[in-house]
Amino acid sequence: SSSSSSSLHVAVLAFPFGTHAGPLLSLVEKIADSAPNVTFSFFSTARSIDKVFSNKRIPNVRPRIVHDGLPKGFRPSSPMEPINLFLKETPENYRRAMEEAVEEENGKKITCLVSDAFYWFCADMAEEMQAKWIPVWTSGPHSLLAHLSTDILRWRLSWNGGKKDRTLNFIPGLSDANFSDLPREIASEEEMEAPFAAMMHKMSQMLPRATALAINSFDAVFPTIVKELESKFKLLLLVGPFPITTKPKPPLRVRVKITAENPDSDPISPDSTGCLKWLDQQEDASVAYISFGSFMTPPPHELAALADAIEESGFPFIWSFRGDPETELPFAFLKRTKNKGKVVPWAPQSHILKHRAVGVFVTHCGWNSIMESVVGGVPMICRPFFGDQMLNTRMLEKAWGIGVGVESGEFTRKGTLKVLEMVLASEKGNVMRQKVVELQYSAMEADKPYGNSTQNFKTLIDLVTK
Numbered sequence: 001s002s003s004s005s006s007s008l009h010v011a012v013l014a015f016p017f018g019t020h021a022g023p024l025l026s027l028v029e030k031i032a033d034s035a036p037n038v039t040f041s042f043f044s045t046a047r048s049i050d051k052v053f054s055n056k057r058i059p060n061v062r063p064r065i066v067h068d069g070l071p072k073g074f075r076p077s078s079p080m081e082p083i084n085l086f087l088k089e090t091p092e093n094y095r096r097a098m099e100e101a102v103e104e105e106n107g108k109k110i111t112c113l114v115s116d117a118f119y120w121f122c123a124d125m126a127e128e129m130q131a132k133w134i135p136v137w138t139s140g141p142h143s144l145l146a147h148l149s150t151d152i153l154r155w156r157l158s159w160n161g162g163k164k165d166r167t168l169n170f171i172p173g174l175s176d177a178n179f180s181d182l183p184r185e186i187a188s189e190e191e192m193e194a195p196f197a198a199m200m201h202k203m204s205q206m207l208p209r210a211t212a213l214a215i216n217s218f219d220a221v222f223p224t225i226v227k228e229l230e231s232k233f234k235l236l237l238l239v240g241p242f243p244i245t246t247k248p249k250p251p252l253r254v255r256v257k258i259t260a261e262n263p264d265s266d267p268i269s270p271d272s273t274g275c276l277k278w279l280d281q282q283e284d285a286s287v288a289y290i291s292f293g294s295f296m297t298p299p300p301h302e303l304a305a306l307a308d309a310i311e312e313s314g315f316p317f318i319w320s321f322r323g324d325p326e327t328e329l330p331f332a333f334l335k336r337t338k339n340k341g342k343v344v345p346w347a348p349q350s351h352i353l354k355h356r357a358v359g360v361f362v363t364h365c366g367w368n369s370i371m372e373s374v375v376g377g378v379p380m381i382c383r384p385f386f387g388d389q390m391l392n393t394r395m396l397e398k399a400w401g402i403g404v405g406v407e408s409g410e411f412t413r414k415g416t417l418k419v420l421e422m423v424l425a426s427e428k429g430n431v432m433r434q435k436v437v438e439l440q441y442s443a444m445e446a447d448k449p450y451g452n453s454t455q456n457f458k459t460l461i462d463l464v465t466k
């Protein structure tokens, strides 16, 4: 009843780095929308709150700040530095902020913790509070299974004498992958003791205690792996792919020109960069879209090689480029290619990937990017860097056949030219495209009113708000 639901207080604990807090907020927004009487407190650092809420106001979701652990005037010397400093403060920062939140909500006790799956400490917190715990895993099922198998993987690796070219075929569904594809947190000696790796290891031990675990995936993605995961959790909820199930927008259609609906009047897809209008002028499946996610940039020599390859190939392109393209790309590249491509500081990626003109996505293989590419029906060229990205690449290439890695694992002019031509102008590329379109249909099925992800989402809403 509304009187009892108005006493519910859900704490959402976001991980403030990479593309974690954004998807979590979208998910929570949709849950909160269906339970207007329930109070949600969304915890993250000031910087992350600023970014994911921007000007958004959700009546029953209160943004709340946790301390980021950074000294005044801090300038990072590596991407891991702010993460490690933050983890030193965690979970005390969340604990403090939650106590304050309860006070501000007139003593309304926390009844459910929805957290980034990284936050293993929620297992004990939830128990102390007599609350539910629902972690959200923002990457794929295969990387989750790999993390849950950390102990056996490490044991096998040392038994192997540390040889990383061996298959993972002793784990159901992972026979396509090798030890060398694993996240460094699992299998690299130098990294195992680092704070981040320690967190991931703890996570693998604590996650099975969760009330339920939600994941950005859908039923057609690696069923064998999902079955294995189901045996490890009380309840596993596939509620993805997030780009369709979490954004209130018109139903997805295949190969529809979304620009025909005038993106500028659509608040979800502001086309301030002009990318979508520009795509309208390009032929079907002819454009390469290049992006390496929210914080990764390839090293200078690889950027140069990629630029040379794309220029020589003559294929039109859109490049979402972090940094200064004038100084970081080859001399006069922008000038020479101005009729062929667009280089922008930030792109409306999920919309670009749905445009009929896009034929390939050159990506670092972050999981959000992969799901968006699947939803758009676009095959991928993969240049992974860290974390789950190597394993993602292997699965795209071997298990799905919808992606291809670059030769020797990094961009060279020749190697990149070869894969661009393969995907955009060969029969092999067409086969990849057909396969990704099949997956795209499965994603749409899962998202229909009686589809699997929609049903799971309803269960998730009930768990959180009742």
Ligand code: U2F
Residues within 6 Å of the ligand: 018, 019, 020, 138, 139, 291, 292, 293, 294, 295, 296, 320, 345, 346, 347, 348, 349, 350, 365, 366, 367, 368, 369, 370, 372, 386, 387, 388, 389
């Ligand atoms: C971490 O992922 P990243 O943030 O590096 O990358 P993605 O998971 O691919 O997410 C990038 C998101 O940013 C959006 C894009 C994705 O939703 O649409 N975006 C955009 O809108 N415009 C741009 O110009 C560029 C990007 C981590 F590094 C990965 O390994 C993990 O798989 C991932 C999920 O846990 O988190």
